[in-house]
Amino acid sequence: MKVLITGSKGQLGSDCMSLFSKDNNVVGVDIDEINITDYADVIEIVGNVAPDVIVNCAAYTNVDAAETERETAWQVNVQGPRNLARSANKFASLFIHVSTDYVFDGGKEVPDAYVEVDAPNPTSYYGVTKLEGERAVSETADRYIIVRPAWMYGIHGGNFFKTMLRLARRNPTKEIKVVNDQFGSPTWSYSLARQIKKLIEVKGLGIYHTTSEGYCTWYEAARYFLEKMGVEHSIVPCTTEEYPTPAARPKNSILKNARLQEDNINSMPYWKSDMDLYISRFKGRLMDELKIDK
């Protein structure tokens, strides 16, 4: 199978590259080779590769900056997937797009989880662009899969857990406030890549929730991670109001992988066991990357 991966140097894109390369002919492109907001760029690259599958991991992912950089966020998260979906049709490629839990408003009572048929209602501009990106894909692509992960972490690039590690190592006694009233499921990008591969194999179509099983707060997740890493820390729980951010986040980001479960193809692990595996694989690398002096 010939696979084109956009955003190939990002967190999820890098893991898709290593996983899909094991048994496929894979071409990866990132911002240096393609600007997905430019249709001419997109059609040229898709034409050169003529892929069976396009996995779009490229996105504008800075949730807070999206509140002010609206035009860029819209172009990358809406126009980009539309361009890719249009090009996919020309080569009869399956188009895979990655959305987010932030399409929901989080108003459900915890632990009620969002399912695929629940009505989206984003509270941030990032969420608006991701929802409109989903709509652009579903309106344009002949054959598509949209996955909705949440709270993603991986070994490539930056993420919340790496930030926690850096702060704790820099000063183990300095108090770090972490939000303890937003709930979700930390999801390892490699496990998402595996789930995407499975969806292709079983010829899935449409929207799928693809988060780890189980849920926690950001505070609980950070604490679990740092303790498993064996790193001293002084993180303390706080409320969303005590840690204001430019973009509003859903209080309840718990998604149920309802369609994966119904089709018996849910390969997403429980979040703690997956984080254990991530740490056992990457502890040394994380410690080296996030040296105290950085």
Ligand SMILES: NC(=O)c1ccc[n+]([C@@H]2O[C@H](COP(=O)([O-])OP(=O)(O)OC[C@H]3O[C@@H](n4cnc5c(N)ncnc54)[C@H](OP(=O)(O)O)[C@@H]3O)[C@@H](O)[C@H]2O)c1
């Ligand atoms: N991270 C999370 O917690 C999370 C949670 C839920 C859903 N998601 C979704 O999951 C997907 C993957 O996220 P991620 O964390 O892997 O993202 P990421 O690490 O930020 O990777 C995105 C990649 O896309 C590239 N890119 C940006 N604009 C581009 C453009 N115009 N043309 C081509 N490439 C462009 C980026 O390059 P630069 O780095 O140079 O900008 C980067 O390499 C995204 O759709 C995101 O919305 C993420």
